[in-house]
Amino acid sequence: MQAQLFLTCLGENFFSPALKDMVEVLERLGVQCAMPEGQTCCGQPFYNSGFQSQTRGLARQWLKAFGATDGYIVAPSGSCVDFVRHRYVELFPAGTREHALAQATAARTCEFSQFLVNVLQVTDVGASFPRKVTYHASCHGLRGLGLRDEPKRLLRAVKGLELIPLSSEETCCGFGGIFSMVYPEVSRAMMEDKVNTIQASGAEVVVVGEPGCLMNIAGGLQKINSPVKAMHLAEILASRA
Amino acid sequence: MPIPHIDFRANTQRVSPHLIAATQKSTRTALAKRAQAIEIVGEDQWQALRQAGHDIKLHALTHLDEYLPMVEARVTQAGGVVHWARDDVEARRIVLEIAAQHRVKRIVKSKSMATEEIELNRALQDAGIAVFETDLGEYIVQLAGQRPSHPTAPALHLTKEDIAALFRAKLGVDAPPDPQTLCEIARGKLREEFLSADMGISGGNFLIAETGTLVIVTNEGNGRMCTALPPVHVAIVGIEKVIPDWEGLAVMLKLLARSGTGQKITAYTNLITPGGEEGPREFHLVLLDNGRSRMLQDEIARETLACIRCGACANICPVYNHVGGFAYGAIFLGPIGAIVAPQLLGVKVAGDLPFASSLCGACGDVCPVKIPIPNILLHLRHRVVEGDQFASATVSPILGVGARVGTTALGTPWLYRLGARMMRLFQASFRRGDWLPTLPPPLDRWTMARPFPAFRSDFRAWWRRR
Numbered sequence: 001m002q003a004q005l006f007l008t009c010l011g012e013n014f015f016s017p018a019l020k021d022m023v024e025v026l027e028r029l030g031v032q033c034a035m036p037e038g039q040t041c042c043g044q045p046f047y048n049s050g051f052q053s054q055t056r057g058l059a060r061q062w063l064k065a066f067g068a069t070d071g072y073i074v075a076p077s078g079s080c081v082d083f084v085r086h087r088y089v090e091l092f093p094a095g096t097r098e099h100a101l102a103q104a105t106a107a108r109t110c111e112f113s114q115f116l117v118n119v120l121q122v123t124d125v126g127a128s129f130p131r132k133v134t135y136h137a138s139c140h141g142l143r144g145l146g147l148r149d150e151p152k153r154l155l156r157a158v159k160g161l162e163l164i165p166l167s168s169e170e171t172c173c174g175f176g177g178i179f180s181m182v183y184p185e186v187s188r189a190m191m192e193d194k195v196n197t198i199q200a201s202g203a204e205v206v207v208v209g210e211p212g213c214l215m216n217i218a219g220g221l222q223k224i225n226s227p228v229k230a231m232h233l234a235e236i237l238a239s240r241a
Numbered sequence: 242m243p244i245p246h247i248d249f250r251a252n253t254q255r256v257s258p259h260l261i262a263a264t265q266k267s268t269r270t271a272l273a274k275r276a277q278a279i280e281i282v283g284e285d286q287w288q289a290l291r292q293a294g295h296d297i298k299l300h301a302l303t304h305l306d307e308y309l310p311m312v313e314a315r316v317t318q319a320g321g322v323v324h325w326a327r328d329d330v331e332a333r334r335i336v337l338e339i340a341a342q343h344r345v346k347r348i349v350k351s352k353s354m355a356t357e358e359i360e361l362n363r364a365l366q367d368a369g370i371a372v373f374e375t376d377l378g379e380y381i382v383q384l385a386g387q388r389p390s391h392p393t394a395p396a397l398h399l400t401k402e403d404i405a406a407l408f409r410a411k412l413g414v415d416a417p418p419d420p421q422t423l424c425e426i427a428r429g430k431l432r433e434e435f436l437s438a439d440m441g442i443s444g445g446n447f448l449i450a451e452t453g454t455l456v457i458v459t460n461e462g463n464g465r466m467c468t469a470l471p472p473v474h475v476a477i478v479g480i481e482k483v484i485p486d487w488e489g490l491a492v493m494l495k496l497l498a499r500s501g502t503g504q505k506i507t508a509y510t511n512l513i514t515p516g517g518e519e520g521p522r523e524f525h526l527v528l529l530d531n532g533r534s535r536m537l538q539d540e541i542a543r544e545t546l547a548c549i550r551c552g553a554c555a556n557i558c559p560v561y562n563h564v565g566g567f568a569y570g571a572i573f574l575g576p577i578g579a580i581v582a583p584q585l586l587g588v589k590v591a592g593d594l595p596f597a598s599s600l601c602g603a604c605g606d607v608c609p610v611k612i613p614i615p616n617i618l619l620h621l622r623h624r625v626v627e628g629d630q631f632a633s634a635t636v637s638p639i640l641g642v643g644a645r646v647g648t649t650a651l652g653t654p655w656l657y658r659l660g661a662r663m664m665r666l667f668q669a670s671f672r673r674g675d676w677l678p679t680l681p682p683p684l685d686r687w688t689m690a691r692p693f694p695a696f697r698s699d700f701r702a703w704w705r706r707r
Contacts (some may be wrong), residue, residue: 171559192690
C-alpha cells in the first residue's frame with residue numbers, strides 16, 4: 001500500500017512532530033510513504049474568506065502536485081481533506097479536464113484516522129499511552145467527512161489509554177479559520193468554553209485530529225498554564241511504552 | 242427607512258453576559274427536548290422526514306407560479322380577499338387601508354416574523370392604532386420596547402426576574418418572579434384586548450394550496466383568539482410559505498414541532514379556510530414578496546426560502562449562543578438569519594453576517610428541511626468579497642490585491658518555502674519557547690486570546706535527511 005503525504009500548510013509549518021509521527025505509524029503498518037514536493041496550501045483559507053475565484057490557482061497547484069501520483073493521499077487534517085474532496089469539483093466546470101482530475105484525486109484523499117480504520121481496516125496500531133485522554137471532534141472531519149467513531153476506535157485500542165468522554169465533544173472550539181480573526185471576541189468565548197470542558201473532564205491529554213483546532217485548543221490551554229496537554233491523534237498512535 | 246450597515250463585531254461587544262446566560266439556558270433546554278423527540282421517532286425515520294420536508298418545500302418553491310394562483314383562487318372562492326404585496330411599503334399600505342375601511346382602533350396580533358420584517362407595528366401605531374402582541378414572548382418584548390432575539394422564543398434573552406421587573410415598571414404590578422404568576426398577569430391583560438380589538442393580524446406557518454388553507458401553529462391559543470374573535474382577520478404571509486397539499490402539511494408539522502420545541506405537535510394547530518358561520522366577517526390574505534422572488538433566481542441560495550422558522554439552527558449555533566439575537570442587527574437571527582439578511586437586505590447592509598460563523602456545520606445537520614446553510618454562507622461570502630451576478634463586492638479592493646499576493650505566494654512552491662523561512666526569522670524576537678505570546682496587528686486578534694504556535698517548518702528537511 002502506498003500513501004502520498006498531504007502535509008497541509010498548518011501541519012507542515014506548525015505541527016511537524018505530528019507529521020513525523022503520522023509517517024511513523026503508517027510505516028509501522030507497512031505503508032510506503034511518498035511526499036509530493038510541489039504541494040503547498042489547498043486554498044481553503046481563501047475560499048472560506050470569499051475569494052473563491054482566486055482559490056483556483058491554489059487548487060491547480062495542489063492538483064499538479066498530487067494529480068499524477070498513485071495510491072491514497074493521506075492528511076493529518078479532516079478539514080483540508082473535506083475541502084479537497086467537496087469543493088475542488090465545484091471550482092472547475094463540469095466536463096473540463098480539471099474537473100475530472102479534481103474528482104478522481106478527491107476520491108482517493110483521506111484523513112489519517114479514516115485511512116487507518118476504513119482503508120487499512122486497522123484499529124490497533126500497536127501504540128501504548130497509559131494516560132487519561134479525552135477527544136475533541138473537529139467539525140469538518142465530523143460533519144464534512146462523517147468521522148464520528150474512527151478516531152475513538154483507534155484511541156480505545158491504545159494500550160493503557162483511558163478514554164474519558166468530553167461533554168460537548170461535538171461543539172466547535174471557535175477556530176473557524178478566518179472567523180477567529182474577523183470575530184476574535186466570539187472565537188475566544190467559544191475557545192474558552194471548550195478549554196473549560198476539557199479541564200473539567202479530568203483528562204491529562206486532549207486529542208485533536210486537526211491542526212487548526214490544535215492551534216486553538218493548545219494555545220488556549222497554554223494561555224492559562226493548564227496541566228492538560230493537547231496532542232494530535234498521530235502523536236498518541238506513535239507512542240510506545 | 243434604509244437600514245444602516247450591520248456591524249456584527251461592534252454589536253457582539255455590546256452584549257451582556259446576563260443575556261448570554263439566559264439565551265444559553267433556553268437553547269440548551271430546547272435542544273434537549275428536540276433530541277428526546279427525535280429519539281422517539283428514530284434516527285432513520287427522522288432523516289426520511291427531513292428529506293421529505295426538503296423535497297416538499299423545494300418543489301413548492303420552484304412551482305410558485307402554479308401554487309400561488311391556486312391559493313388565490315381557493316381563498317377567493319371561499320369568500321376571502323387576496324392581496325399581493327411586492328414589498329414592505331405595499332404590504333403596510335394594504336393593511337392600513339383595510340384598517341381605515343373598518344375604522345380600526347385596536348389590533349391584536351399573533352406572532353409573525355413577516356410583520357416584524359415589514360415593521361408593521363410602527364406603521365400602525367403611526368396611524369394612531371393601538372397594537373397588542375398576544376404571544377407571551379412577543380408581548381414581553383413589546384413591553385420592553387425590544388425586538389425578538391430568537392425566531393420562536395422572542396423573549397428568551399430575559400429571565401423570569403427580568404420579566405417581573407418589567408411588569409412592575411410597565412404594568413405597575415408587583416409580582417414574584419414566578420412564570421405561572423407572570424403568565425396569569427399577561428393573560429388577564431391580553432383577555433381584555435382580545436375582546437375589544439376590532440382587527441386581528443396573524444402571520445402564517447403554511448399555506449395549503451389545494452384548499453387555500455392558512456395554517457398557524459401556536460402553543461398559547463393566542464393565534465386562534467386573534468383570528469376568531471375580532472370582526473376582521475388579516476394574515477400576512479410570505480410567498481415561500483405555500484405547500485401543495487395536506488399530505489405535505491403532515492410532514493411539515495411533524496418536523497416543525499419536534500425541531501423547534503421537541504413537541505410531538507404544538508398545542509394549537511389552526512387550520513383557517515375563510516367562510517362559514519363562525520370566525521371573522523372578513524378574511525384578508527396579504528401575500529408578501531419583499532425580495533423573495535429575487536432570492537429564487539439564485540439556484541444555490543434559494544433553498545434559504547425553505548425555512549420553516551423552527552429556530553433549531555440558532556439553538557445549536559455556538560456563535561448565536563455567544564452573542565445572542567440582537568447582535569445580528571435585524572430580526573434575521575442565527576445561522577438562517579445570517580443567510581437571509583444578506584439576500585433580503587443586501588450585502589451592503591448585512592455583508593458581515595455570512596462571516597459570523599465558524600463554519601462548524603451544526604446548523605446544516607440540525608435543519609429539519611436540510612437547508613445547506615454552511616454552503617450558502619460560503620456562497621454569500623463570495624458575493625460579499627468578489628461579487629457575483631446578483632450583487633457587486635462590498636469589501637475594499639485592497640483585500641483582493643492582498644488575496645492575489647497571498648494565493649500567488651502560497652501557490653508557488655519556492656515562494657511558499659521562502660515565506661516559511663522568512664516567518665521563522667521574523668518570529669525570533671516574539672518567540673518564547675514553542676509559542677509566540679504576543680504579535681503585532683492584525684495578528685494580535687489571535688494573540689489577544691491565546692499564543693500563536695511558533696513556525697517549525699522543518700518537516701521537509703527531516704524527510705530529506707531520512
